[in-house]
Amino acid sequence: MTIMTIVLVLMVLAALWASMTTLLLRATIGLALTSAMLAVVMFSLGATLAAILELSVCAGLISVVFVSVISLTQTKTFKDILQHRKGRLARFWPLPVVMLGAGIALSFVHSPVQIALPLPGGDGDVRTVLWNLRQLDLFGQILILLAGVFGVMVFFKRESKDDN
Amino acid sequence: MTIEIPQAFWYYFIFFVLLMIDGLWCMLATFNLLRMLIGLEILMKSVTFFLIVAGYLSGRMALAQAMVITVIVIEVVIVVAAAGIVLGFFRKTDTLNVRNARSLKG
Amino acid sequence: MSDILLLLPFLALIVINVLPRSARGGAWVVCLVLFAVQTVGACLQPFVTLDWSMLQPLEKALGFTLVVDPLSIMLFITAGIAGMAALLVGRATHDTTRAQFTFANLLLIALIGMNGIAMVRDLFSLYVFIEVTSVSAVILVALRDGKEAYEGAWKYLLLSAVATVLMLTSIALFLLGTGGITYADLATALASGTPMAWIAVTLFLAGLFVKSAMIPFHGWLADAYSEASPAVSVFLAGIVTKATGIFALMRLAPAMMEAAGPVREILLVAGAVTAIGGAFLSLTQSDMKRMLAYSSISQMGYIVMALGGDAKLALAAAALHFFNHTVSKAQLFANAAALETRLGTRDMDRMGGLGARMPVTAGTSAVATLSIAGLPPLAGFWSKLLIVIALWTAGQHTFAIIAILTSLVTLAYFLSLQRRVFFGTLRAEWDTVREAGASLLVPTIALAFITVAVGLAFPVLLPILLGGGI
Known part of the structure; x- marks a missing residue:
């Protein structure tokens, strides 16, 4: 259970980094990392085939698409990006706070759901x-x-x- | 697995909600097309994760896997189509920022 | 026979792509024939029984789970008509064979997607085919190489993907709650009435509302419709949004309403808000295609509102309005295409008095606008009447009155359209304008004819509609 928790936390952190970082290339790497972590989660839950596909297609192919689009559309100089960073920070600093708050709040709620009984033997x-x-x-x-x-x-x- | 099923569900559900918040924020708090696409991808990741968890908890892992495989294929096509649109938009406006290039109203 | 509706267009897709390059100019003919076959075949289906047993080995090998019912037949007919209109308009407005060829291909893929939507019996396959249709529609919008078209396509893609996320979450919840995702499992989940089932239903409804551009999720539609190339607008406004959003609602709403819960109220309120909001928004537009787009939003609201009506009539009324609106709106977008190609503008403030120069366009456009506004004896009158009756007999008097009042606003904006475009004095710059070419006039005249014919033959059609069990 603890390894699973670590992987899940890493997945959320990678996604958070992907949405917070200023450079689009880093965001793409963050997205690929999220995919990779998701693939690990899938693998440990027993979804091997989907995990392989997630790893090769989402972490691989989609990153390639992103990187090529970024390289085709890059116009900003580094100075522009630094300028841009300030504006971004104003819009994005509440995100980690909100996510942390939501995570803590949700972990105190008692699960209200009823779930269909698992099929014996899958x-x-x-x-x-x-x-x-x-x-x-x-x-x-x-x-x-x-x-x-x-x-x-x-x-x-x-x-x-x-x-x- | 020692814990009860509803509790296991809630454990995964929290991470699903966190990813959702992250993806939505990333999509809404930006004017950059590629950044919106990254937000959308995070949303897709969260829902893929949720489908697998649903299959795992309800014992229909094979069905859930089959669905996730289809979802991944569709996701790729959507990303490729979106990339094509981004490139076309960039060619016409020389920017990825919709705020700088806004023309449609209402 | 159900498999054939997916396989025949697929075969046509293969055929037009293996043709030599020089023969690609003929691709649209193949598509036209296919659409015509689908329309006529679906129209005759209630009256003629064919022996499909020779296809059984094939069906067994494929193993598709498909069911055809009267509602799906309605979608086959409507999709066929809208597809034919779009193809003819595309022939008049696409300047290269290449554009026309790509258009025909994507049209075929979208058609297979819609036929699939009509026949599937499980939520996930429904999602897959909705996605097939939406993605080809997004690419169709981006076929026009312009900044606005890309922006419209982008909004369409993004919002439809968000709708997808909502629907997938809902599917996962259904899987958790019942262990299955077929329509039958959906009914079981709703009968159990657990909170999770209701959250799942709400999410799925929200997804479909985004796809069918219910207010407040309507933002993408006007951009996508107005900035796409003329032929694509005809197809999008005619059928795509309706098939991906409204049709899925029509398919699932009855089951959802049978179970206790606020689904009926949600549909009524969302439909009423959209009908009124869309009507008032289109009053303020001066771009012709934008006005038509907002009018579409308003009419979709009508259809959704109708679903909340009396159980016996609601679906029939919604289906008839679905058909009528497709015919008239496809025709109005074809008229807009005629004006746009001849004048080079869509700004209605710059038009005026064009009725004298383009009499056929003006006449057919009058038929379509009056039909959508609900004037007897045109087709639109009967479907609106059915909607009002369905709402009234269900005891939803307020909503019936809203439906009637919205009709008046509809009449107002369409009269304003006719006045600004076709009546008044002709501006000097349009002195040399001629009537549109034949391939634009043929679909408009045919569609106007359908509107009049359905209106006049309605007493004959009504028993078929109700007896068909829609």
Whole structure:
């Protein structure tokens, strides 16, 4: 239980850092760290397949997308960023306080929920569920990936046309 | 696992709420497009976490995993589409700040 | 037969992409035929029974859990009509084959998404298909390469993703509470009446409200609608927002209202606020597409309000208004496209007296505006009448009166639109303006014809509508 708590706290801290830091690149690293911690949580709860996907796709692929967008759009000099930092601090300093307060307040509340009893022995293997019960979702995944491909084609071709 | 299930739920629930607050704040307290996207990603992380916890506590881990895999795929496509929009916006305005480039009203 | 509605568009998608590059100009024809087949097939479905048994091996292999009911048939018809209108408008307004081709592809993906929304039987698959439709819609908005279009697409994407987060949280809560996420599990969870079930329902409703642009979550809609390219506006306003938000509400609301709780009141109040707010907001607009967008918000409020009415009539009234509004609003956006391509502006203050130069656009636009405002004997009158009756018989007299009063405001802003655009004296700068081209006039005339025909044939249609069990 204690290791789990440490990982969860680290996850929240990484997310907090991602939203507080001034440099966008650092925020991306914070996001990747959050993903990595989430993957550890998933792994220790027994969701191995989802953990692997989270680690490779969210911590990996999405960070790559972020970094490339940041490098394509970087215009600020370091001086601008320092100037910008003051304004950001004014908007962001209450966040850790609020989060700490919410965390403490919630930990004193007694859980009011009722939960369905767990299935004895679980509900089988994820691969069976995914391929035999959730085929419709897989079909949806294919569709949304196709939509994404068309989006990339639209945006990317536009970029290269502009360079000429 | 020695503790009762409702207590276990509350334990995870606190972290879920904290991530939610963080993500929402990050989205709302900024005018930078990429920063909003990071806030959105934190929100997605929190809800992914919550789905896994729900599957774990209710003993439907396989179902929850199948859902999380789909969510991750959709998340990637959304981020890619958003990145495309950010790039297009930057090309037209030379800024990532919506406040500097605001034109739509109402 | 249900699988075919997902597979046929998918097949069309593959076909138009394996075609040689030189044949891509014909992609829109494939789409048009597909949309027409879907519309006609769905219209005939109640009257003709076909033998689909030869598809059984395929269905078994795929194992999709899909159910077709009268409500889904209504969405098939509506989506087909809006898709056809959008394709024709796109042919007139997209200047390159490439743009037209991308448009057709994304239209097909969105159509599969909507067909899925119509047929799925579980909350998570509903979410997946809503997301398929929304993402293709966002990319469609960003197809127009301009700062405003990117801003509109951005707002759409962001708010729809937040709605997604709400819905997923709700799905997780349902999973915790009942161990399942099918519509049947939803009913079980609601019957149990635990606080957690109600939190989950509220979150899901909030997500759907964002997706269907209920006030106060309406901010994204006007930007996305008005800044998208003309054909995309026709498609978005016609069907996308309704399918992703309103239709899901129509699908889930009856079950939610059967269980005790404030869902009915939430729907009534949210619907009334949106109907009034949207109507007054559109009174103040001078951009034509923005005015139409706010009018859409207001009419969505109407549909949601109708859901809170009498159980027997509510769904039929909502479904009919859903259909009527799609037809008329798609047509009005097509008219706006005609004006925009001919004048190069959407500012209504700069227009005036255009009725003399563009008589067909003016005439069809009059039909659509009067139908949405609810003048007999046009189609919109009957659906509004049904909504008022449904509210009145349920004992919601206040809301019935709100519905009638909002109708008056609707009439006011649409008369103002007609007056500012088509009546009055013609400005000198528009002396050489000609009527829009054929591929813009064909959809407008056809849609106006549907509005009149549904209005006149309503006594015949009503028994089918009610007997269909919607």
